[in-house]
Amino acid sequence: MAEETQVQPDPITTKSYSVHLLVSMLLLLASLVWAIYDEVEIMRPYKEYQGRFRAYYSRFLTELQPQQAAKEDAIRQSPEYQQISGELGTAEEAVRARIAEIDREVGQGVVPRMTAARNAFQVLRSEIDAQRYLIEVSHDEGDKQSMREEIEEIRSRVVEVELPLADGSGGTEELELQYEQLEAEFLGMQELRTNLQAERLEALAEANRLRSKRDALMSDRLVGLGATQIDGLMANMRNFDIGIKQIHLLDIDLVDRCESCHLGIREPVEIGPTDLIYPVFQSHPRPELLTIHDPEAFGCSSCHNGNGRATRSVTKGHGRHKFWLWPMYFPENVEAGCQQCHAKEIVTPGGETLNMGRELYMNKGCWGCHRFEGYDAEAEELTAVSQELRNLSATHAANAKEMRVNLDLGDTAADGAAAQRYYARAEELRLTNTRLDAELHNLEMEQANLAQEVKKFGPSLKEIKLKDVKEWIPAWVKNPHEFRPGSKMPVFRLLDEEVQQISAYLWQNALDGELVRHPRGNAERGQELFETRGCLGCHSIGEGDTQMGGDFAANLSRVGEKMNYDYMVRWIHDPSEVTPDPNVPDAMRPRPVMPSLRLTDRESRDIATYLSEQRTDQEYPPAPYMDDPEMAAAGLDAIRHYGCAGCHEIAGLEEEGRIGTDLTLEGSKPLERLDFALKTHEAELEGWYSHKGFFERKLENPAVFDEGKEREHLERLRMPNFNLSAEEINALTTFLLGAVETTFPEQYRFEPEDERADVQEGWWIITRHNCTGCHQIRPGNVSSFMTIPRYTDDPDWAEQLPPQLYTEGARVQPDWLTGFLANPALSEQDVNRNGVREYLHARMPTFYFSDRQLAKLTKFFMARDSQPVPHMPEAMEPLTNAERAIGRQLFVSDAAPCLNCHMTGVPSQDVDATAPNFLIASERLKPNWTYRWMLEPASIAPGTAMPSELFERDGNRWVFAGQIPAQARNYEGDHADLLTRYMFQMDGAELRRLQALQ
Amino acid sequence: MSKGKVLAAALLPAVLLALAVACGGDDYFDDYDARTRGQQGGQSGGDAAPVGEMVTVDPATAATVTGMITFSGDAPRFPPVNMSAEPDCIQLHGGRVPSDRVVINDGKLQHVLVWVSQGLEGKRFPVRTDAVNLDQDGCIYKPHVVAVQMGQPLNITNSDPTTHNVHPLPRENREWNKSQTSNAPAIEYAFPRAEMKIAVKCNIHPWMQAYIHVMEHPYFAVSASDGTFEIGNLPPGSYTLQAVHEQLGEQEVQITVGPSESTEVTFAYSG
Amino acid sequence: MAENNPSEVKDKPAAPAGGNGNGARSLLGVTIDPDEIKKKAQIDLEGLKQPTKTEVYKSIFRVKHDQTARSRTLGVLSNVFLHLHPAKVNRDAVRYNFTWGMGGISFYLFWVLTWTGVLLMFYYHPTKVQAFRDILYLEHDVPFGKLLRNMHRWAAHAMVLTVQLHMFRVFLTGSYKKPRQFNWSVGVILLVLTLLLSFTGYLLPDDQLGFWAVTVGTNMARATPMLGHEGPFGPELGMTPFNDVRFALLGGSIVDANALLRAYIWHCIAIPGFAAIFMIVHFWRVRKDGGISGPAPIMLEKEIKPVRR
């Protein structure tokens, strides 16, 4: 509708887009700048970390430097340092002139002369070498000859050289030399230089020795870094380059850039969490772990998880976001990472939380329902061994058949040579089978051993008719923790009728048998025995504040309410004595976990009497339904459903499998497979939708993921409640979080095949048998005994603690140890005693170890102390008569009151003894250990009654610290060594002689 | 419909979204500062300083506490010391050696530690430098109870013709066990940490027993054979005084002492 | 053996020339006249003031940049990139409101995708072991790597969207009508290729998202009638999981290493190649079918001509 009269400018061709273009170009530019800023700054937050670290750390070092310098000064002022410094000065002064002379001679004389001679020599030699090559490639003998002459000519050519004088005076001499003379000149100078340098070294030896002594003194006394080292660190900070700090492990393509922000981790100065204001900069809290696992070889995320590559943000780097499968462990679970490589162990030194988790898994009986590789390995090994046996037997039979065939073929062979081949083959097979016989025998032994070792976690329920009070059983099944708080038997969520059915089944299917009737004993004596014999190593008694003893076995506070007295006597006297079960052959009968304390009948009765008085006046309602066969039939289903047979021997359910999931790789299970059920959304919102969140909540309340679910009773979650403490939950969570499929190749994993494997193996047995309930095996390990008031409060009882086993392998001979473990009484008849420490009230019990376990335990102790197996006894120099006399004197001198404490076999004296008899030393101990023990017992067994500093150093030998008996004064040898030899050659007669002397 | 509007409509949400995301990044340092600021606000004025101030006591105004430990009733009976295992020791005594576990002279109890258990928190005092002596004499520790300040030297001597070993069994200090032959030089030791009732044993002579109390401050005393004790140079103030006997237990008393005052306190034990 | 400093050689003859004000000099037989050199330098400098007059410029830009119709026409026609366009277009087609620019934007996005894709290929290995790792590497190690991948991904999404909008626009303006029927068909094929390009790229990071998307996508191929082992008449024709059309797509019966490699090759070589060919046809036909369809004059109902058969 344009007005034709007036033509307006065409909007299309006249409109300018300059502004649009300018604005959009500017925006484009801005977005480019933003992209670069994003890439350079936002995506590299570590730059700010590094800037701050440099500032804070420099300030920290500046403050630290003078403190350390002052410490160093203080050490420099100390008389020892001053003295060494003085000596050093003197020593340096004494050789200064000579050193200067040598330096001048070498620098200005010998080396220039040598160089000059060599240069001239090399010119000639190159010429000769070229001629030689021509000779080698020439085919004309005449040419060769002439060229050889040419070489001769070169050799004899006289060269004029100007050589500096060797004495370093700066002068030169002009010489006319031939090829060989030049070579001699050169070699001569070389030798001279070597000699002079050797002389220089020799001259400085004393000064160097003193200097390193001085430096050693400094580093020995100085806590922390020296001032110069700190200066070096400060210089590092001045030259600090801002950029990615990364560890790259090529073989597993691991890139860890953790240290781009955690800059203080490997600083040699200990940086506390707030020393540099922000904890991100602190140094690794356990630097000793980094010395074993050098981050350059292991990286960071291999242990800690997280996304080592990511540097974009804390969340990304720590991998704590959706879709990252390996989020960093939280500090309380940090030891979970150990299992990446230490998966085969039950004890990993330094991983105390993890160890606790593993021990709980073992000793709370988790493996009754949940398989976990390594736990209950005996059962699986037994299967494997049986299979292997069958295979070998089949091979054996096949071999035998083939042998017969070959013999027949040989008999009918056409000619002798062929017959011989068949016969040879038959012979070979016969010998193979002979070898197989031996192997089969070993496997059979192993099978028998394993059959003894396989045992379920809980007590056998086949004997409950003889053992327990009938009416008590349903109450216990209903809620074990009400009767016995903290019991390992967890609380199942059972309906009352299920309780009755289960009880009825157990009762009606239990074995019938007769028990020997026992009279009542003396409860007071029983209590004393119970508290001191060793029962408290595993069992506890009392509740609340008065509870004492170990938590490995049951708390016996109310045991009198549940157990029959006669059964209790039999059980205490010998746990291996059981009512015969017609369905289980004796050889296949599992040995009880509870060991025998080798008590007399009277002692057993006393303890049983004391224990049977441990009861409240709780009344149990009558339970007639327990004799109702219909109830029992229903009970079988309930028992199957709840997996009771996972932990208990139950008649009719011997072959029952586990009902729970295999947890070996639970930590790598996809999160989606963990059933958060109705809690999923809540977990996501509250931030615990993670493995950790699942484990913690499940362990705290195993029914938690049933909450709100509309389910039939039997469809509900079955896992019972163990009422774990927060610490236990954390330990088990740590253990499960670390139960992952390792991402590391073999060379990273700790799967040793040398003696360290014996140590790994041994810990399994030790944990399973609670050796640490009585003994201290690892430093820091607190035994149950050490928590009993009697032993902590009374210094006299402190000496009654069972021995520490820190260096047991170095102490005793392996054969003896095996024998001792098999029978700690060291006697077949006189069993009611300790074989070694008869003076101890606590008694080393007889465990029902199989031969395999005995061997493993022995190997464990030997391997821990790097003792060679088999053991080669040290040759011991026999005592001369004179030495024997001196030894005798030393033994009874006031300076060494050995017999005041050590047992002698004289009952009146042994009442107060606190140390073993010398008579068994030679078969039990190793001389070298004994020698060290006498010198410094406290460093072998901290807190021992054996006093230290019995000897003092005299030149190269140890002599008695006190007054030396007259006869020994002239003795030139080492007193401790003499005493060791004396001890190892002591016999009964000698001991009597000693007593007479005393 | 101009391109300008289309352009604005397209870019605006994008820019807004971009800004929202750009501001949402996690900043460790700011977060940490914010967190710790909150904590410090809550903490201030809470805990006492871990290391107390060093106090110098003006002798002009210092107070003294003296007192007596009495015992009434039947004393617990302990069998006499049996030294039969060591003839050397028997010879040092003319016959029966009474037990040193509870020593009562005319109703006055010996070997009781009296110390200021409350009222000195957060203060530090100079360490006493005078050595305390613990002698092994006649195969008996003399005295049976000693008290030292932490860091104060303790000299253990052997006056017997026989070898002893000195074996303190602390729970918090370092444990050690040294043999000491007859007339050997004194073992000097200063306990670095405060700890009550450290038992000392001689493993060679199991009957020998002593107790060492290591105190944080210098305000303590052990009752003498006449049951008296004296704690001097005490800054004026209110205190709780505690008496400790390993066998007979503990007693407490509240006292207030003014400048240069002298207060008398009696602890009465009974059988 | 000290080497001769080359500067010394130069300096030597210069030294005696110091006081000589007389023009040309000779060095080693070469005549050097400073005035001559100065004059020539001036000419070069003058030339730089008018860069469009230089030979280099003229050799590259063969058309004058001025406002005459001829220059403008030649500017488009003689440029290898611009000659896709006609010299002149419908005046109203210049506005966005008719075309929405979606075709051009799609092409631009394809171009962006090609470039980012090529750069991504530098860092990517289509193997099970490395694929996922390479993506992490791109995210955390490669400078601008994350930006690169993001741009590739978002440009791909955007392209799927713009191609659909382009089709929507073309339909609504009736641009497919005679004589552009065939070009519409080409466009449909390009749409399908765009979707396939995007889909094959989905698997390449080898993460759960891509894996399951591709699994779901290719599972449908199982049911292809006659060619899939779960499709109608498939089993009857002997189809099994190991010989059907899905197997051919994935190079296996599951989404695995072979599927990754196939997706990669389809994504990077085959489909872009086809798409490029069809794009050439598409653009060619736009020109040949009379350029952009509108905005055309409105045709009235009464002007409909009877159909000729």
Add this chain to the structure above:
Amino acid sequence: MDWHQLWTIVSLPDNIPIVGMLFIIPFFTWYALRQARANDRLAERLENDPDMAKTHHRKVQPFQKGWVREVAVWPYLLRMEFLAAIIVTIILMVWSITLDAPLEEPANPSLTMNPSKAPWYFLGLQEMLVYFDPWIAGVVMPTLIIIGLIVIPYIDANPLGNGYYTYKQRRFAIWAFIFGFIILWCSMIVIGTLIRGPGWMWFWPGMTWDHNRLIFEINRDLHEIVGITSQPWIGIFGGLVVGGFMVVAGYACHRIITATEFSRKILGRMSLLQYAIMQGLLIIMLALPVKMAARLLFRIKYVWVTPWFNV
């Protein structure tokens, strides 16, 4: 109302295009129809005013004498293209800086994602899987969509509306396309992305995507409802139903096609083949909503069951 859940789905980087689509598609539809209305008004005026029809340049865009009818590509078109390229680049850069392309866990064939979804542009097809067997939803339908799109120019016999937006001149074509593109294709994508949760269950926006959700739903085949229990009667019955649907749908389509004088005139220009193909495609397109309704409202799984395939 679970805002967190809603935000989780909407803010998923890969879902940005769908959220964008919710705005962009309606916007452009409105934008196109606005222009169409302007053109329609002009067409009406031109119809009524033959004189004007002769003189007017027949566009809504202004034109005056002296203005060129064609403008030089350089610079008038190229500058616009350049501007567009810059703006697209800016958008892309900002988008790429602020939002990261998704990367989930490494592929794990043993761990099925729930829900596992195809790329968003195929979600329409995945949604169709609910209503049809894979061979229809995944193979036949896509093929027919492609073929249908390709043949559009050849079956559209309406010569009007070539090169300009119009509604009145192409009512049926526009309705059919909008129905196919927006109602079926785009909205199914939106449903597949935002509505379908774990187990491919229907979650209204704001409902929590609960993995444990269970719904009771029994889908039956049509012949079961009717009570036919044996082959070949089932097949024959199904065939009859499908055939019946085709007849009914074809009839309905035909009624729509011939609703107005103008459309009848256009129909007259079509060959039989063109008509047949159009009818076929329309019937199949209609089959989708019909089957959806049968499934969602009447819980019918299959209408036609044969030993070889089911529909």
